[in-house]
Amino acid sequence: MKKRIFYLTFLIFFAVRVQAEDGYRLWLRYDPISDKTVFNSYRNTIKQLVFPAKSATLLAARTEISNGIKGLLQIQLPEKENELANGTLLIGTPASSKLINFLPVKTALQGLGNEGYLIQTITTNQKKITVIAANTDVGVLYGVFNFLKLLQTHQNINALNLKDFPRIKLRLLNHWDNLDGSVERGYAGKSLWDWATLPQKITPRYVDYARANASLGINGTVLTNVNANALILTQKYLVK
Secondary structure: OHHHHHHHHHHHHHHHHHHHOOOOOOOOOOOOOOOHHHHHHHHHHOOEEEOOOOOHHHHHHHHHHHHHHHHHHOOOOOEEOOOOOOOEEEEEOOOOOHHHHHOOHHHHOOOOOOOOEEEEEEEEOOEEEEEEEEOOHHHHHHHHHHHHHHHHOOOOOOOOEEEEOOOOOOOEEEOOEOOOOOEHHHOOOOOOOOOOOOOOOOOHHHHHHHHHHHHHOOOEEEOOOOOOOHHHHOHHHHHO
8 A cells, every 4th residue: 555655656746747847948948957066166167247237138138147047056146347256257248348348358359240259268357257248239148048058068167268150140930920820731839929919018928939049049030921911011010
């Protein structure tokens, strides 16, 4: 009888765990790093955040890096305005950050375009810091996602020197949605877009959709399809 209860309890627990994983988070999973050596190394390397942000894009990037590190490293990084110390994670553009504007990385940003970024480990005033910098806010967002990917995949971050920029200007995700909420061919369930409530209501699903796209460097989307209702071109729907 005790064995039956044990196995039943185990099966219920396992079923709950399986049911809880619905795949919604995709690859943006910021669960605690299980490798203690990597975990401790990262916590010794990343100790505080300097990330001045005013624009919507930079605020989104700051939220992402804060949530990501809080999940992966189980710490809420203290945020400083312009105070550098060993273990500082400095993020921004030359326009948004006075520190980045005066660091050598500003020169290194040349040639990276509007959406490129760099991730570098540098020493300034005898302080070893990690810098994520770009020419534009969008580039910063892409850099933040790449840095979080480095943490998720347990990469060595002690001596970083990464640069990246897109080779294709328009990187689009192609939908085949209709204004009535259906999707062409019917393979994908209902459309993500609730046109009746846009633009007043921005659901969390829209935000997570944008996060997933940005994490891959996708910078645009085709909302409907070649058979779409012409209403999509009216002023009312263009605002939506």
